[in-house]
Amino acid sequence: xxxxxxxxxxxxxxxxxxxxxxxxxxxxxxxxxxxxxxxxxxxxxxxxxxxxxxxxxxxxxxxxxxxxxxxxxxxxxxxxxxxxxxxxxxxxxxxxxxxxxxxxxxxxxxxxxxxxxxxxxxxxxxxxxxxxxxxxxxxxxxxxxxxxxxxxxxxxxxxxxxxxxxxxxxxxxxxxxxxxxxxxxxxxxxxxxxxxxxxxxxxxxxxxxxxxxxxxxxxxxxxxxxxxxxxxxxxxxxxxxxxxxxxxxxxxxxxxxxxxxxxxxxxxxxxxxxxxxxxxxxxxxxxxxxxxxxxxxxxxxxxxxxxxxxxxxxxxxxxxxxxxxxxxxxxxxxxxxxxxxxxxxxxxxxxxxxxxxxxxxxxxxxxxxxxxxxxxxxxxxxxxxxxxxxxxxxxxxxxxxxxxxxxxxxxxxxxxxxxxxxxxxxxxxxxxxxxxxxxxxxxxxxxxxxxxxxxxxxxxxxxxxxxxxxxxxxxxxxxxxxxxxxxxxxxxxxxxxxxxxxxxxxxxxxxxxxxxxxxxxxxxxxxxxxxxxxxxxxxxxxxxxxxxxxxxxxxxxxxxxxxxxxxxxxxxxxxxxxxxxxxxxxxxxxxxxxxxxxxxxxxxxxxxxxxxxxxxxxxxxxxxxxxxxxxxxxxxxxxxxxxxxxxxxxxxxxxxxxxxxxxxxxxxxxxxxxxxxxxxxxxxxxxxxxxxxxxxxxxx
Ligand code: 3HC
Ligand code: NAI
Numbered sequence: 001x002x003x004x005x006x007x008x009x010x011x012x013x014x015x016x017x018x019x020x021x022x023x024x025x026x027x028x029x030x031x032x033x034x035x036x037x038x039x040x041x042x043x044x045x046x047x048x049x050x051x052x053x054x055x056x057x058x059x060x061x062x063x064x065x066x067x068x069x070x071x072x073x074x075x076x077x078x079x080x081x082x083x084x085x086x087x088x089x090x091x092x093x094x095x096x097x098x099x100x101x102x103x104x105x106x107x108x109x110x111x112x113x114x115x116x117x118x119x120x121x122x123x124x125x126x127x128x129x130x131x132x133x134x135x136x137x138x139x140x141x142x143x144x145x146x147x148x149x150x151x152x153x154x155x156x157x158x159x160x161x162x163x164x165x166x167x168x169x170x171x172x173x174x175x176x177x178x179x180x181x182x183x184x185x186x187x188x189x190x191x192x193x194x195x196x197x198x199x200x201x202x203x204x205x206x207x208x209x210x211x212x213x214x215x216x217x218x219x220x221x222x223x224x225x226x227x228x229x230x231x232x233x234x235x236x237x238x239x240x241x242x243x244x245x246x247x248x249x250x251x252x253x254x255x256x257x258x259x260x261x262x263x264x265x266x267x268x269x270x271x272x273x274x275x276x277x278x279x280x281x282x283x284x285x286x287x288x289x290x291x292x293x294x295x296x297x298x299x300x301x302x303x304x305x306x307x308x309x310x311x312x313x314x315x316x317x318x319x320x321x322x323x324x325x326x327x328x329x330x331x332x333x334x335x336x337x338x339x340x341x342x343x344x345x346x347x348x349x350x351x352x353x354x355x356x357x358x359x360x361x362x363x364x365x366x367x368x369x370x371x372x373x374x375x376x377x378x379x380x381x382x383x384x385x386x387x388x389x390x391x392x393x394x395x396x397x398x399x400x401x402x403x404x405x406x407x408x409x410x411x412x413x414x415x416x417x418x419x420x421x422x423x424x425x426x427x428x429x430x431x432x433x434x435x436x437x438x439x440x441x442x443x444x445x446x447x448x449x450x451x452x453x454x455x456x457x458x459x460x461x462x463x464x465x466x467x468x469x470x471x472x473x474x475x476x477x478x479x480x481x482x483x484x485x486x487x488x489x490x491x492x493x494x495x496x497x498x499x500x501x502x503x504x505x506x507x508x509x510x511x512x513x514x515x516x517x518x519x520x521x522x523x524x525x526x527x528x529x530x531x532x533x534x535x536x537x538x539x540x541x542x543x544x545x546x547x548x549x550x551x552x553x554x555x556x557x558x559x560x561x562x563x564x565x566x567x568x569x570x571x572x573x574x575x576x577x578x579x580x581x582x583x584x585x586x587x588x589x590x591x592x593x594x595x596x597x598x599x600x601x602x603x604x605x606x607x608x609x610x611x612x613x614x615x616x617x618x619x620x621x622x623x624x625x626x627x628x629x630x631x632x633x634x635x636x637x638x639x640x641x642x643x644x645x646x647x648x649x650x651x652x653x654x655x656x657x658x659x660x661x662x663x664x665x666x667x668x669x670x671x672x673x674x675x676x677x678x679x680x681x682x683x684x685x686x687x688x689x690x691x692x693x694x695x696x697x698x699x700x
Contacts, residue, residue: 051090052178077132427455441456
């Protein structure tokens with residue numbers, strides 16, 4: 001097998017080139033190749049060594065596919081030390097992204113240059129890890145402890161200009177990287193710059209209390225996560241111990257993280273997110289339709305946010321409303337959102353203006369006649385949506401993609417209102433649509449392959465994480481949420497207070513408890529959805545008693561200042577409300593429910609296993625392609641903690657047999673109407689398989 005690393009002498013510079021597509025990850029073969037090349041350079045006529053990569057990026061880190069397998073020599077920390085100990089001066093030349101182990105290799109080199117536009121970062125924390133090849137010890141020496149903490153606990157890459165200011169990058173290369181880097185190597189040799197070992201640089205001390213403050217901020221910002229706190233431990237070691245001891249502490253903590261369920265969950269999420277973008281049975285070569293002009297129908301909560309996504313990605317957007325007043329309202333939501341983005345430093349005023357300039361408004365369907373994609377976001381009502389689609393069918397050009405943002409309606413029935421159901425698809429955004437990452441792409445029974453392929457690619461363009469769903473009531477996310485929300489509300493009727501209920505879920509890791517989420521989304525949304533259903537399909541009537549009563553009291557949630565909680569008009573801080581408690585007790589009495597103490601363990605299991613059980617049915621029916629897709633939906637759309645890996649990964653982690661045992665117990669206690677074990681769950685437990693194993697075998 002040829003090595004992904006080559007070594008050649010270019011005059012008096014030894015050039016190590018890494019070519020390991022797609023992202024030059026540090027597989028064993030790459031580590032070995034670099035190791036051998038450094039060894040060769042010690043013996044040859046080179047005066048300096050250049051590490052450079054082919055393809056789209058510098059090394060993007062350790063090879064994550066090797067994690068969890070027996071480690072193979074040469075180990076990365078040793079390789080980094082070998083580079084630093086090289087008797088020949090070593091320079092790293094960076095383009096694309098130098099991430100994780102990639103930046104660690106660069107920081108072990110004696111100097112670093114980069115093209116402008118390149119980025120560097122230590123994103124290990126996003127995998128539940130910490131930099132494990134000297135990064136926690138070398139970065140504070142280059143950039144200072146506080147900047148290093150920010151970079152390592154945030155995990156986000158920084159641009160070259162910032163990296164240069166911080167001292168991570170020594171030289172920004174103009175023109176072609178290889179030539180510029182070679183020239184700079186020669187310059188360093190001529191200047192007799194010498195080998196500047198990062199390990200030998202001093203770490204600037206920080207003021208007393210800085211680390212303690214960092215720890216307490218992280219306890220809130222990264223609640224429940226272990227890796228960020230361990231990063232602070234390592235930086236403390238960098239500040240207080242000799243380098244070698246710092247490395248030893250880093251190694252110990254890295255291995256603890258690597259073996260943690262949190263890292264397993266986050267690594268699962270890394271691959272699940274990328275796999276979700278792939279549609280089974282859809283060839284990579286499926287042609288795509290051109291999308292330059294986008295129409296959005298309905299400029300309400302969703303339509304206005306949806307429009308911004310496409311404008312931000314450089315597309316022209318026409319927003320259609322029923323009348324000028326509604327249109328004006330929608331456009332002013334957009335103005336406010338852009339202003340908010342500028343104020344929060346998310347975008348520059350010029351960029352916001354340019355994006356806003358791509359959005360125009362209309363009340364005339366004719367303006368959509370040349371649109372390439374039209375997304376409907378009108379009221380959640382099948383007849384109205386069908387009417388809109390019939391109009392679109394009459395007006396839009398042939399080949400235009402017609403999408404609905406419906407939360408619950410049957411996309412096949414919407415498609416049937418047109419003469420071109422092959423062009424119809426669901427694009428289910430999440431609120432706020434210009435911020436939330438998830439996009440459920442609903443494949444209706446007649447959706448054409450090229451329409452689906454176009455929408456999956458488009459999702460990436462507008463920086464969403466797409467997940468394909470089949471057609472069913474609520475698709476993947478909201479269908480499961482129905483079960484989660486039901487159990488939440490039943491627990492409240494049976495005895496938990498809203499604070500206990502939300503507190504238990506938040507303590508477990510959810511970004512927000514379910515009742516607080518209902519308040520945020522607006523209790524009227526669920527109310528209207530229920531009203532739109534025949535009574536037989538509204539689910540357990542006990543569950544929505546309190547929410548319905550709150551809506552009828554005009555307590556719609558945050559937007560009216562009160563729902564399950566009361567909200568401070570200034571801070572939006574929630575507080576409990578005795579009026580709600582009295583309402584809950586009245587409703588419980590009317591239902592003949594004898595209230596009892598419900599502990600956090602019961603709350604968590606009932607809510608999560610209700611999700612898992614329904615997730616199993618969704619998989620069995622082929623609504624979701626794989627368990628990982630469901631996890632992506634929950635992490636990116638519903639505030640499920642990524643470090644728990646999504647509900648389906650969580651089920652595997654606690655053991656499917658345990659899940660089934662609890663589901664059966666709940667069936668006995670609460671009845672089979674709400675708690676029938678999913679056949680797939682029973683089957684997997686009977687065969688002793690995990691969901692991950694099942695997913696692997698069913699993808700073959
Ligand atoms: N190891 C193995 N495979 C990787 C990888 C890695 N570090 N990084 C990316 N890949 C794979 C992806 O799984 C994907 O595979 P697929 O095509 O089969 O789905 C392919 O490379 C392309 O990745 P993306 O789709 O993410 O491509 P983008 O161009 O959108 O992004 C990137 C490129 C910014 C490099 C992004 O892939 C990324 O952020 N990668 C992870 C970087 C990372 O976390 N590095 C740290 C690793 S841990 C570490 O280094 C430990 C050390 O401290 C000891
Ligand atoms: P909304 O009530 O805020 O906005 C709907 C807009 O559509 C209104 O401005 C209305 O004037 C306009 N409209 C109604 N009929 C129209 C027609 N025939 N032609 C043009 N415009 C028309 O509703 P919201 O919340 O934006 O929801 C829109 C759709 O998005 C619904 O299908 C909803 O289920 C779905 N959705 C809502 C989410 C949410 O959190 N609000 C999340 C995801 C999807």
